[in-house]
Amino acid sequence: MIQLKRYNPLTMLLDLWGLAKNAFFLVIFLFVLKSGSESTFIKYGRIAFYLFVGITVSSIILKWFTRKYKVDSSSFYMYKGLFNKFEQTVPFTKIHNVQRRTTLFHRIFGGTSITFETGTDTAVKFDVISRKEANRIEIHVKRMTLDKATTDQADSDEMGQPHTDEKIVKLDSARTIHFKPTRKDVLKASFTSLSFLILIPLVTSFYSKINDIVNVEDKAEGFLASIMNSWWVITILVVILIIASITFGIVRAFLKYGKYEISSDHERIYITKGVVDESAFTIEKDKVQAIEITQSLMKRLLGLAEIKLISAGSLGEDALDTNSLYPFLPVGRAYEMISEILPSYEVTQTMERLPKKSLWIRLLKPSWIWIIATAALLYFKPPIINHTHSWWILSAGLLIFIIVSRFLDYMNTRYILNGKFMQFKTGSLQTELFVSKREKVIEVKVTRNKFQQLLGLASIGTINRAKPVHHTGIKDVPVELADSFYTWYAGRTKEIKIE
Structure with a gap:
């Protein structure tokens, strides 16, 4: 019988560290700045703080004592609860992704964190x-998953098939590295991501918290006034702030993307990143439900793109970052990498455009945002450059922005049904190219409102398994496409595999 195990005792220390970080400013306020205060509010605040810390620490210890797990040849078993016992079983066959994260805390104690994600919660x-x-544990899960393909190890030997361990070694040796960022790539990422602008809100937020406690503005009023009256001091401070912001952006980009690596073998995709805070993500190629290629306005100007993998499993708190192959790939390299990593996917760059009547239905559609904003401007009439009757400039500017955005959305929208693949491209300032296989689409729908019926148009949409469920679609396509869309999806019955 497999013995139950407790979780690592350092789990308690990690929770206590989180508690200490959250309570830091409160401790400074109650026990440092207000150390000599006899205020009733401060006294009861300290009592409440002691109770909160005591209850939290007790719950952390109790949670560790009541949680156990075990791993056998087919599943994970998790147990928790003191009075109400709770047991959970997760078969290895349900695991879609494996995610690791090694923070500074883990590095100090020689540990890591690992999450086995499934297609559910x-x-x-x-x-x-x-x-x-x-x-x-990770090798054990991989071994048992591979071993499921054979009925018995002895039978595998008789049939001349390789042992499971040999398969694992073969897969690891066959891993191909597709991308590692150069210094130029990291420098480009620091400016494209605008990470150098993050320093300003960070400093502002920290100053706001300190000012709430110490009231810096009143104590430094004379000093700040002398600075504001000296133009050369302001110039030096601005230059220092610019240099510090750029340096901060480059350092932040290096820490995040400096050790980025994208690799794959015949069955899985591996993504690792981070210099201090390391993350590793593994996904089976068969579990990729779709591919999404996104380009912001700046990335389009610089010829860059980001490839995201739509997975059936939950990707945890870092989903937006972890399932991205690399946020700043050259467009040409992005398409090449898709064919290298996922040869079963095809991306067609030649796609169909919307008919011109789709533009008119978009331009003539009422904008409730503009109507509500104009009504508010008409009521409040905010002055613009000391002119109280110039509020209409804001209304006109918003209307022009909405019209331009809709026109760009029309120009960028594309679609194609290419054999068993579908491609939708949408967006105005930022574009998204969505590619999926027919067998990965779990639901399609076609809708038509009155205006679309008059113009022979329709809206089509699809749903893919993901966490959360991924919806995508295109509005105002020809009705002929909507009809063929159902016929195309009906061919799914010959391709789906029952897991």
Whole structure:
């Protein structure tokens, strides 16, 4: 019988560290700045703080004592609860993604965190675990999953098939590295992501918290006034702020993308990133439900793109970052990488455009945002450059922006049904190209309002398995496409695989 195990005791220390970070400013206020205060509010605040800390620490310890797990040849088993017992079973066959994260805390104690994600809300997560144990569990899951393809190890030997361990070694040796960013790529990422602008809100937020406690503005009023009256001091401070912001952006980009690596073998895709805070993400190629290529306005100007993998599994708190192959790939390299990593997917760059009548229905559609904003401007009539009757400029500017945005959306929208693949491209300032297989689409729909019926148009949409469920679609396509869309989807019955 497999013995139950407790989670790593460092899990308690990690929770206590989180508690300490959240309570830092409160401790400074209650016990440092107000150390000599006899205020009733401060006294009761300290009592409430002691109670909160005591209850939280007790719950952290109790949670560790009441949580256990075990791993056998087919599943994870998790147990928790003191009076109300709760048991959860997660078969290895339901695991879609494996995600690792090694923060500074983990590095200090030689550990890591690992999460086995499924296609539902269920996930097997170890917040703190030794790297040796994490490797052992991950290899065990991979071994048992591969071993499921054979009925018995002895039968595999008789048939001349390789052992499961040999398969794992073969897969690891066959791993191909597709991308590692150069210094130029990291520098480009720091400016494209505008990460150098993050320093300003960070400093502002920190100053606001300190000012709420210490009231810096009153104490430094004379000093600030002398600075504001000296133009050369202001110039030096601005230059220092610009240099600090650029340096901060470059350092932040290096820490995030400096050790980025995209690799794959015959069955899985591997993404690793981070210098201090390391993350690793593994996904089976068969579990990729769709591909999304996004381009912001700046990325389009610079010829860059971001490839995102739509997965059936939940990707945790870092989903937006973890499922991205790399946010700043050259467009040509992005298309090449898709064919390298996922050869079963086809991306067609020649696509159909919307008919001209689709533009008119978009331009003539009422904008409730503009109507409500104009009504508010008409009522309040805010002055613009000291002219109280110039509020209409804001209304006209908003209307022009909406019209231009709709026109760009019309120009950028594309679609094509290419054999068993579908491609939708949408967006105005930012565009998204969505590519999926017919067998990965779990639902389609076609809708038509009165105006679309008069003009022979329709709206089509699809749903893919993801966490959350991924919806995509195109509005105002020809009705002929909507009819063929149903016929195209009907061919799915010959392709789907029952898991």
